[in-house]
Amino acid sequence: MANTGPESQTILVVGGGIAGITAAVEVAETGYDVILLERDPSLGGRVTRFARYFPKLCHPTCGLEINYQRIKKNSQIKVITMATVAAVSGQRGNFTVTVETQPRHVNAKCTACGDCARATEMEVPNPFNYGLDRTRAAHLPHEHAFPMRYVIAPEAAANGEGEKMKAACKYGAIDLDEKPETFEIKVGAIIWATGWKPYDAAKITAYAYDLSPDIISNVEMERLAAHDGPTGGRILRPSDGEPAKRVALIQCAGSRDVNHLPYCSRICCLGSLKHAAYLREQYADAEADIYYIDIRAHDKLEAFYNRLKADPQVHFIKSKPGHIEIGDDGRPVIRGEHTLSREIYETPYDLVVLATGMEPTAAADYRPPVELIQDEYGFIVPDDGVDGGMIAAGVAGGPLDVSMSVQSATAAALKAIQAVRGV
Ligand SMILES: Cc1cc2nc3c(=O)[nH]c(=O)nc-3n(C[C@H](O)[C@H](O)[C@H](O)COP(=O)(O)OP(=O)(O)OC[C@H]3O[C@@H](n4cnc5c(N)ncnc54)[C@H](O)[C@@H]3O)c2cc1C
Numbered sequence: 001m002a003n004t005g006p007e008s009q010t011i012l013v014v015g016g017g018i019a020g021i022t023a024a025v026e027v028a029e030t031g032y033d034v035i036l037l038e039r040d041p042s043l044g045g046r047v048t049r050f051a052r053y054f055p056k057l058c059h060p061t062c063g064l065e066i067n068y069q070r071i072k073k074n075s076q077i078k079v080i081t082m083a084t085v086a087a088v089s090g091q092r093g094n095f096t097v098t099v100e101t102q103p104r105h106v107n108a109k110c111t112a113c114g115d116c117a118r119a120t121e122m123e124v125p126n127p128f129n130y131g132l133d134r135t136r137a138a139h140l141p142h143e144h145a146f147p148m149r150y151v152i153a154p155e156a157a158a159n160g161e162g163e164k165m166k167a168a169c170k171y172g173a174i175d176l177d178e179k180p181e182t183f184e185i186k187v188g189a190i191i192w193a194t195g196w197k198p199y200d201a202a203k204i205t206a207y208a209y210d211l212s213p214d215i216i217s218n219v220e221m222e223r224l225a226a227h228d229g230p231t232g233g234r235i236l237r238p239s240d241g242e243p244a245k246r247v248a249l250i251q252c253a254g255s256r257d258v259n260h261l262p263y264c265s266r267i268c269c270l271g272s273l274k275h276a277a278y279l280r281e282q283y284a285d286a287e288a289d290i291y292y293i294d295i296r297a298h299d300k301l302e303a304f305y306n307r308l309k310a311d312p313q314v315h316f317i318k319s320k321p322g323h324i325e326i327g328d329d330g331r332p333v334i335r336g337e338h339t340l341s342r343e344i345y346e347t348p349y350d351l352v353v354l355a356t357g358m359e360p361t362a363a364a365d366y367r368p369p370v371e372l373i374q375d376e377y378g379f380i381v382p383d384d385g386v387d388g389g390m391i392a393a394g395v396a397g398g399p400l401d402v403s404m405s406v407q408s409a410t411a412a413a414l415k416a417i418q419a420v421r422g423v
Contacts, residue, residue: 006093009420012187017045019394019409020193021067026413028076037083042145051225054274055304061144068146088370092389093188103178105152110173112148119168122161124153129223133230138165143228188420189389191412196358196395204254206323213238215332215352218271225278244351251292253354265357265399269296272355273308287313358399389419
């Protein structure tokens with residue numbers, strides 16, 4: 001596309017996960033204005049919901065908190081939550097973007113005191129915990145939320161509960177009349193950092209996800225292991241709250257499968273190794289069986305794999321299970337054939353975790369309202385449109401772990417700066 005010379009040097013970042021946050025901070029610390037749009041009520045994306053990060057098993061909030069401090073200190077970053085892009089027109093250096101916001105019903109006067117939550121008994125499914133539990137209709141998105149501001153569920157704002165919350169707020173922070181809004185911004189480049197969503201485990205019908213609460217997905221396992229999750233960090237069977245000590249971790253659940261996600265998400269093997277580590281830390285007598293086609297522990301992550309392989313209570317079973325049934329005692333039973341020994345197995349477990357892959361948001365539930373080159377799976381070709389002023393960062397551009405997402409975001413920031421400078 002011909003460069004007509006930039007009219008705006010502001011850079012828009014769509015998506016406030018680790019990639020979008022990184023891109024925004026890098027852009028702003030180089031001296032450019034940046035607008036960061038996030039669809040959820042707080043920043044951080046999927047990683048905020050992890051108990052810990054592989055390979056060092058550190059807590060995700062450490063890395064995120066440093067970035068939040070960088071955002072707070074930098075007046076060149078404007079963060080808009082509960083916002084997305086509804087339309088884009090123009091070209092590199094001169095885009096007009098229509099932003100659409102959803103009501104939070106809580107304004108910037110909120111001190112996060114929690115009086116609004118205490119004023120209501122109404123509960124809604126907790127989106128942060130993937131609906132594994134319920135939360136008050138007025139709630140903080142999670143304990144480390146940025147911005148640290150409550151949000152009111154739309155169904156509560158619309159009925160008498162909202163009035164109770166409003167009456168309880170001493171700071172005048174509740175606005176029940178807030179409506180969805182649209183407005184336009186002018187920017188010179190756009191970084192798409194819209195990330196991923198977990199592949200829907202219910203679509204893998206042979207694995208009976210819908211038939212037992214004790215068959216969960218890998219992202220749900222993260223919440224079970226998280227100290228701020230529905231069980232306070234204890235890995236318990238959702239059906240009866242008993243400790244889950246015989247646990248199966250099924251790799252490639254719906255991945256590398258033409259009927260579901262044909263590609264490898266690259267991180268699921270590491271995710272399941274991490275889940276085995278969570279389990280073994282909690283219960284000295286726990287055993288984890290990892291069913292795999294092949295273990296993909298890329299680059300330096302091989303050491304993490306070797307660590308788990310050395311644990312005699314973590315078993316690696318080379319097999320793609322055929323199906324899961326519910327046994328007479330209500331436990332899930334995995335059936336299949338061992339690839340090497342050809343033995344048929346039929347094994348009951350306390351808990352089965354399906355390692356489902358990462359589906360690009362831009363293919364699953366948000367189509368960017370502008371023509372971008374997307375590969376056959378919906379990932380935005382990362383370098384597409386550098387000349388056109390649009391760049392992908394993080395998992396929006398392909399399956400990556402956090403460190404690779406951060407690298408891709410830094411690269412995207414540099415490309416966006418080049419775009420607004422007309423280089
Ligand atoms: C089970 C599991 C465990 C994992 N564990 C680890 C681990 O331990 N260590 C590791 O390195 N990696 C891990 N990963 C990979 C890690 O989750 C990704 O690398 C990381 O989430 C990529 O960040 P991102 O910012 O690209 O995407 P996301 O985290 O998905 O963030 C994207 C953000 O964009 C927002 N958004 C989406 N669409 C829009 C829109 N239209 N408008 C505005 N905002 C939008 C979303 O709300 C979200 O906040 C794991 C993955 C899985 C599946």
